[in-house]
Amino acid sequence: MSRRHPxxxxxxxxxxxxxxxxxxxxxxxxxxxxxxxNYKVAHNQARIVGLLRGEFWGQMYQWNEDALSVFGDPExxxxxxxxxxxxxxxxxxxxxxxWSVAAVGLGGHMPPLSMLLGALVPLLLAAxxxxxxCSWLCPARLLFEITGAVRLGLLxxxxxxxxxxxxxxGGYVAVAGLAFAAVAGAGIFHLVLPYLVVSASIHQLVLxxxxxxxxxxxxxxxxxELLVAPGxxxxxxxxxxxxxxxxxxxxxxxxxxxKDGCPTSCDLCRRACPYGxxxxxxxxxxxxxxxxxxxxxxxxxxxxxLVQLPRRKKPAAKAPPVAATLGLVLAxxxxxxxxxxxxxNKGLPHYGYFENYPQVxxxxxxxxxxxxxxxxxxxxxxxxxxxxSDTPNDVRIFAYVYDLKKDEAYEGALEMGVELDGEVIxxxxxxxxxxxxxxxxxxxxxxxxxYHLRFAFTVDGxxxxxxxxxxxxxxxxxxxxxxxxxxxxxxxxxFGLALAGRKKKHTPRAAPA
Amino acid sequence: MSDPNSPSITRRGLIAGLVxxxxxxxxxxxxxxxxxxxxxxxxxxxxAEEAFLSKCIxxxxxxxxxxxxxxxxxxxxxxxxEALTPHIQPRSQGCTACxxxxxxxxxxxxxxxxxxxxxxxxxxxxxxxxxNRSMCYSxxxxxxxxxxxxxxxxxxxxxxxxxxWERPVVDFDQCIGCGLCExxxxxxxxxxxxxxxxxxxxx
Numbered sequence: 127m128s129r130r131h132p133x134x135x136x137x138x139x140x141x142x143x144x145x146x147x148x149x150x151x152x153x154x155x156x157x158x159x160x161x162x163x164n165y166k167v168a169h170n171q172a173r174i175v176g177l178l179r180g181e182f183w184g185q186m187y188q189w190n191e192d193a194l195s196v197f198g199d200p201e202x203x204x205x206x207x208x209x210x211x212x213x214x215x216x217x218x219x220x221x222x223x224x225w226s227v228a229a230v231g232l233g234g235h236m237p238p239l240s241m242l243l244g245a246l247v248p249l250l251l252a253a254x255x256x257x258x259x260c261s262w263l264c265p266a267r268l269l270f271e272i273t274g275a276v277r278l279g280l281l282x283x284x285x286x287x288x289x290x291x292x293x294x295x296g297g298y299v300a301v302a303g304l305a306f307a308a309v310a311g312a313g314i315f316h317l318v319l320p321y322l323v324v325s326a327s328i329h330q331l332v333l334x335x336x337x338x339x340x341x342x343x344x345x346x347x348x349x350x351e352l353l354v355a356p357g358x359x360x361x362x363x364x365x366x367x368x369x370x371x372x373x374x375x376x377x378x379x380x381x382x383x384x385k386d387g388c389p390t391s392c393d394l395c396r397r398a399c400p401y402g403x404x405x406x407x408x409x410x411x412x413x414x415x416x417x418x419x420x421x422x423x424x425x426x427x428x429x430x431x432l433v434q435l436p437r438r439k440k441p442a443a444k445a446p447p448v449a450a451t452l453g454l455v456l457a458x459x460x461x462x463x464x465x466x467x468x469x470x471n472k473g474l475p476h477y478g479y480f481e482n483y484p485q486v487x488x489x490x491x492x493x494x495x496x497x498x499x500x501x502x503x504x505x506x507x508x509x510x511x512x513x514x515s516d517t518p519n520d521v522r523i524f525a526y527v528y529d530l531k532k533d534e535a536y537e538g539a540l541e542m543g544v545e546l547d548g549e550v551i552x553x554x555x556x557x558x559x560x561x562x563x564x565x566x567x568x569x570x571x572x573x574x575x576x577y578h579l580r581f582a583f584t585v586d587g588x589x590x591x592x593x594x595x596x597x598x599x600x601x602x603x604x605x606x607x608x609x610x611x612x613x614x615x616x617x618x619x620x621f622g623l624a625l626a627g628r629k630k631k632h633t634p635r636a637a638p639a
Numbered sequence: 640m641s642d643p644n645s646p647s648i649t650r651r652g653l654i655a656g657l658v659x660x661x662x663x664x665x666x667x668x669x670x671x672x673x674x675x676x677x678x679x680x681x682x683x684x685x686x687a688e689e690a691f692l693s694k695c696i697x698x699x700x701x702x703x704x705x706x707x708x709x710x711x712x713x714x715x716x717x718x719x720x721e722a723l724t725p726h727i728q729p730r731s732q733g734c735t736a737c738x739x740x741x742x743x744x745x746x747x748x749x750x751x752x753x754x755x756x757x758x759x760x761x762x763x764x765x766x767x768x769x770x771n772r773s774m775c776y777s778x779x780x781x782x783x784x785x786x787x788x789x790x791x792x793x794x795x796x797x798x799x800x801x802x803x804w805e806r807p808v809v810d811f812d813q814c815i816g817c818g819l820c821e822x823x824x825x826x827x828x829x830x831x832x833x834x835x836x837x838x839x840x841x842x
Contacts, residue, residue: 156703163706167735205704205739213698213745220745226696230746233693241745293650295657302661312693316723322697326723329699330712339714340723362653492678499769503828524828528771535773563773564828616660 138418142261146268153210153265153325157332162190166201210325211265212316213244220244224369228304229313252370256377257415260360260367266320266347267360273352274400280352290355291402294413296368303365319366320347320359349617361401361413371412380410381420388426395420491596497531500592502579506571506600517570519600525565527581527592535563536583543580544569545593550580574600680727680818680835682710683734683763684741684749688836694748697723701740701749709734709818727765729818729833736763736793736817759815760794766816766835768799768809774830777806788831791823807831 165175165187172191176184194200206218213222222244230237248259260267281287299318306314316322323344330338351359360367388406396404398420403411405420492501502525527536537559544552552569560566571577581592682701685691702710702725709732710725717724727734738754752763768788772778776785786805792798798814799807807820809831818833 157699160703160705160708163704164708167706205743208700208703208743209698213696213700215700215743222696222745226698226746229696230694235690235694235746238745238747244745293653295650295653298654299657302658310720311689312720313696314719316697317719326697326699326712329702330714333699333702333708334711338712339716342715363657499834526771528769535771537773563771 136422139422142417143268145262146265146271149211149263150265150268150324152207152214152216153328154332156208156210156214157329159190159204159207160333162187163201163204166191166204210329211263211321212319212325213241221247223315223319223366224249225300225303225315225319225366226313229307229315232304232307233311233313248370249373252373252377254377255379255416256374256412257367257370258379259370260364261415261417264321264360265324266364269324269348270320270351270357270360271400273348274356277352277356287353288355290358292355292358292362294362294368296363296365296371299363300365300368315365317343320364321366323347346613354617357400357402367413367415370415375412379416381405381414381416381418382410383408385426392425394423394425398423491594493592493594494530495592497529498536498590498592499528499530500581500594501526501528502594502596504596504598506598519571520568521571521598522568523566523579525579525581525594526559526563527583528563529585535559536585537563538583538585540565541580541582542567543582544571545578545580546572546575571598571600574598678766678835679721680729680766680816680833682725682727682740682749683736683738683765683815683817684744684752685765685836686748686750691748692720692724694746695724696746696748698745699723699725700743700745701725704739704743706737706739707735708732710740727818729821730829731822733791733818733820733822734765735819736815738763756794760797760813763815764836766818766833767811767814768816768818768820768831769834770807770809770831772830774826774828775807776826776830777804782806785825787823787825788820791819793817793819 165178169175169178172184172188174184175187190204191200194203197203206215208215211223213220213226215221220240220243222241224245227237227241227245230241251258277287303313303315303318316326317340323340326340327338327344330336330340347359351357383406392406393404395406396402399405399414400417400419401413401415403414405411405414406424490501490503492499502523505522505524506520525542527540528534529536539555539557540559541553541555542565543550551572554567556565575598577596577598579594579596581590581594583590679688681688681691682705686694697712699712702712709727711728711732712723712725713721715722725740736754736756736759738752738759741749741752744751753759770788776783782804784805786801786807789795789799789801789805789807794813794815795801797810799809799820801807816833816835820831821829821833824831
């Protein structure tokens with residue numbers, strides 16, 4: 127029995143966790159640096175930052191400046207640390223995710239050379255060292271390891287949690303994402319890849335100072351990992367994991383069983399593996415990201431985490447076609463730009479909610495039609511509780527019409543109508559604007575819907591009719607129980623499937639061929 | 640933790656589930672009518688809106704580097720097509736025209752621009768400031784001389800000139816649409832506002 131192996135393996139885990147944490151801190155630092163640059167440009171003094179944001183932040187500002195100054199002009203050095211795992215600038219070096227290149231290429235654009243070169247770095251890293259991105263750098267993996275630890279705690283205090291094993295479909299997710307990019311003209315990976323969801327959540331949180339809606343998606347991923355299917359997002363769903371696995375088939379970093387003769391009853395290494403692989407079966411599995419969690423648990427020190435060239439004799443059965451297909455698709459993404467345009471739909475969130483509190487415009491709508499710009503600001507703020515309001519469905523409308531030809535606001539007589547599904551449900555007329563150039567009214571809206579505001583007026587003997595689509599959301603301040611219910615139902619279905627799966631009789635796995 | 644002996648979901652089942660989920664998500668979000676499209680002020684150097692949406696990879700680098708904290712990002716509420724794309728809300732924070740964001744954009748969704756104050760007006764165009772004179776204090780009769788927007792303008796005398804009683808006049812060819820005037824305007828609603836590029840009608 128060897129004591130040496132476990133200890134070395136344990137140190138490796140410490141090193142890996144440290145690097146993982148640094149990779150996560152990089153994202154936080156890159157986004158926090160925005161504030162540092164802001165204070166650098168605006169005040170350039172730690173003392174003022176301390177007065178504005180508190181002593182702690184003043185000190186942080188100074189430390190950051192001191193650290194950056196070691197390498198040169200602090201502002202220029204600071205500009206070299208940006209972004210996250212999708213596309214980052216590390217010490218000024220631009221790095222990109224291969225999928226981001228594919229998304230841009232399939233969107234119909236030639237990616238810049240720096241982007242192509244930046245995407246080569248992770249691919250070369252994977253070709254040489256396998257899935258080290260997954261085990262050492264991916265912030266989602268770190269998060270899921272934390273949820274894994276929490277999960278163990280929950281199991282220990284007796285909460286029964288299912289453990290679902292999902293089939294591996296990462297490659298299919300990748301193909302679907304590429305197909306989407308080709309059809310819609312814009313990538314979808316930034317909403318799918320777990321590490322981007324983590325990175326985007328952090329950026330939204332730090333830059334906007336508020337939790338963004340993307341965090342809902344992050345919570346969903348955490349719930350799946352924590353409660354239903356631990357390790358499965360990385361192992362089975364992540365397209366990057368699938369890509370790096372194919373690229374890294376010939377990597378030199380592997381987990382290998384160095385001594386034969388494992389007792390058949392022992393599966394400690396399989397239990398330690400977050401992906402449910404079975405290292406004791408001998409050969410390095412291409413799905414393994416050499417995180418090394420299995421090596422310290424082996425009581426006989428049979429597993430070793432080492433640098434070794436892959437053995438030639440056993441080419442994987444199906445792998446090369448998959449890798450070749452992915453490679454071809456990536457090449458096609460770059461070489462055959464498509465011309466399909468992205469659809470877009472947008473809704474500008476109301477601005478300055480907190481600063482602008484008493485006004486709180488729910489939404490603002492602006493349109494252009496020939497020489498006319500016309501817009502309306504809608505307020506349906508009903509006090510703190512809509513239920514207790516006498517007029518819960520009242521919406522105040524502030525409308526204006528602007529003549530772009532004369533470059534002045536229209537201030538004449540105006541007939542205004544509120545139209546729902548082509549039917550005018552309310553009209554009012556004004557001889558002149560109510561206030562300055564703004565026509566003002568208050569309408570009781572029957573329901574949440576898309577309405578059209580009609581502006582009819584006569585100018586220079588010409589009748590003008592303008593229609594402005596506006597959205598009225600009478601439930602904007604309510605919890606969306608449909609969404610919450612849908613998410614809970616999805617989780618319940620997964621739970622049910624998992625419980626059904628657990629009842630199946632356990633059949634021993636066939637010995638490797 | 641995971642028990643490999645109990646595979647309870649088939650690959651076909653999982654793919655069907657994922658497809659159904661994705662279709663549901665797309666149906667939910669695509670249901671938002673594009674008729675409600677609101678003007679979006681993109682950062683400087685942004686290419687045409689449709690191309691921008693397909694070229695921007697949502698890497699957040701422009702927002703990270705913005706020294707004025709002007710670049711913010713849309714959320715899922717704006718629909719899948721626009722989620723996580725950068726934009727500027729001039730009422731909360733305008734652009735100081737340092738052009739750093741255009742130099743770090745990895746894809747060219749923001750085309751690199753020079754920050755030389757001599758050349759920026761006339762080459763960079765995010766949008767254009769439009770003054771509603773009937774709301775402006777300085778254009779009141781009698782005038783309440785204000786001039787706040789002129790003092791905020793990074794290219795005074797070029798993008799914005801000022802006349803008697805501090806009445807501002809915007810030069811449409813020189814204005815870059817940075818939004819500092821809109822941010823500064825003390826009238827509510829703002830008498831001067833940015834019309835983003837994508838929304839400028841024929842004048």
